[in-house]
Amino acid sequence: MRRPVHEDFHRIKRLPPYVFAEVNRLKAAARARGADIIDLGMGNPDLPTPQHIVDKLVETIAKPRTHRYSASKGIPGLRRAQAAYYERRFGVKLDPETQVVATLGSKEGFANMAQAITAPGDVILVPNPTYPIHEFGFLLSGAAMRHLPAGTGEEFLRTVERACQHTIPKPLALVLSYPSNPTAMVADLDFYKDAVALAKKLDLIILSDIAYAEIYFDGNPPPSVLQVPGAVDVAVEFTSLSKTYNMPGWRMGFAVGNERLIAALARIKSYLDYGAFTPIQVAASAALNGPQECVEEIRAVYRSRRDCLVESFGRAGWNIPPPPATMFAWAPIPEPFKELGSVEFAKLLIEKASLAVSPGLGFGEYGEGFIRIALVENEHRIRQAARNLKKFLAQAPETMHNVIPIQHKASR
Template sequence: MKAVPSRNVQQMPPYLFSNLNRKKETLKRQGVDMIDLGIGDPDLPTPPFIIDQLIKELNHPDNFKYSTFNGCPEFRHAVSEFYLKHFHVKIDKDKEVQTLIGSKEGIAHLVQAMIDPDDIVLIPDPSYPVYKMAVHLAGGKAYPVRLDPDNDFKPDLESIPHEILQKAKLAFLNYPSNPTGATVNIDFFEKAVAFFKKHGIYIAHDSAYNLVTFGNYQAPSILQVDGAKDIAVEFGSLSKAFNMTGWRIGYLVGNEEMIKTLLTVKSNLDSCQFLPIQKAAAIALKSDLSFLKERNAVYERRGQVMRQALRNIGIETNPLKGSIFLWAKVPGSMTSGAFCERLLEEAGVVVTPGTAFGKNGEGYFRVSLSVPDKRLEEAAKRIKQFL
């Protein structure tokens, strides 16, 4: 008997990187030397002190039992300490922290926990595709809020129609941004909190790249705004912050009721992350973060190398202050999709079309800095030859 997917799944476009991976595998089998600047998976290793802690935790039999649903006390306490030390924000480790199996999982479950069918969720456009897909699976309606290139890829909140604001229940924000690499200062969050509080809309801020910043820039937390906890939560992840993508560990902090609502869903659907991973992640967050200086310098140098190489062939990119991505303009008159597909097939360079992140991504492509400098330089050469 053939399995029949639900209408929701039938109407859901495949996850972008699933299709991309299939194309890459086909070209690999054909012997093509590919340079993959598509997916944001750090090539740099997890710091050894975190791995050492994981090994230590694996020697304790009690760590092979179930975790508590909201995460082990050591990890929640570490998140609370991190927020106090790094952002000067007090977080109640028992009521205002939820451990996640990576922030991607948490985003999907939070939407499921909070919205009813036909509720509206405000989604930045362009943005991380999981926001939109989570709303689709929950039966809600995603309303795209354009990120204006002339306003440093920040949304014009006042332009959202009144009738949409009346029906919206949740809004996503994401800075440093994936895919645009845009950053904001605390004054943006102050305006956003005031605006959404006025309209009775909850905020979910995705802060996955909060520790991947360059120069003198330090990414703020939305929870630094007075009264933000009344309506806001913030997602954090160790994936990009500590080069731990495969470990699948993150957290949600902020509004107690939103945390409690998410826990209701998660406690029925999963049993939290493996305890040794949680406890090793706690050591990461409690560290002095000194390794970040050297690690971020690597990304900053790569960004400068690639920006200059692209500029030399007439391709403009965003300034680099945070994240591991460059947001570049498609040259000539090709669409984002056509440019990226031809670049893959004719030059063996993988980049992501801007339209993968929303309608307003047309005319752009995203470059990941998760390969060594020499491969970035080689990619720029191939792009030049292709053009």
């Protein structure tokens, strides 16, 4: 019998099964049957990119010279714009020549940083649950993962210290991500101060992902780890324009911070790509340098959707903890359905409530028991989802009677 073409490929074998695949298949099948699926699964912004950014792209794309090869680490004007953003937003001064690299979204930057710094067998400390690239970028580079229950307090840092004391070889790097996708956890500057002090004590690299730093609702704007004096000695931080300016398909992000680590990333990228299309980089510069009222408007839309989700789903019978930041809610599975697990519950929502969400298990084993809900539909659609949900939950005893025996049979 012929083997699957990828069966013997070492790096492919290291990737775990794709948890979302069966949920996506059911969603596609339901739509093919004509079902109106309300998709709150993938974090794919539905709002338009601000017009002044689009206008700059159109203006630049009309110039033939901009269609030539670009610069893999980003055109100088874009790197200066990102440095200016850090100074304006965080009070952090960066050298755009040596401390800033433009990436094809934060995801690519994270994956290529893993390629740049990781040797086979290195150990990386990763919170769990977390955004998948935080783990899989390193798995593809040959590293081993040590998962730490996600948190933002002293107990999390004590767990980091214990992991370093009891892991051989000693861990190379610690991944931090606040505001967090999927949990929406936020961290304050005091936490970062303690994290930097611990990283220096343990000789750890900090890789910080703040892709959602501008999508916040309550309290103060989320800080950067680089605000901590001396953090640049040990840290690199990743940002993205995808959510801040509704530019997910433009694939524009940044890595900034420690010169040695940034130089390593830039060298890897120089072998792999020529950077984003120059007109996209010019338009991204316009986003960072231009009027920022659009960011406030985008934030207000997500805040309003969050409030609508929490209120309408709560009335339907599913209490959703209000997220303080990000475009996601992280919700415990309703009690009658907990024993199903997140994947089966997500499948059930598609079949019985025409509602697509992301199972928590897709973000790590500690995500089991939770569902991630993306705020990527308007309030009318969110309320429609709540109505569907209310009908579904009202039938919970009958639904569980039909579902649980099937699950038990499948497990034997």
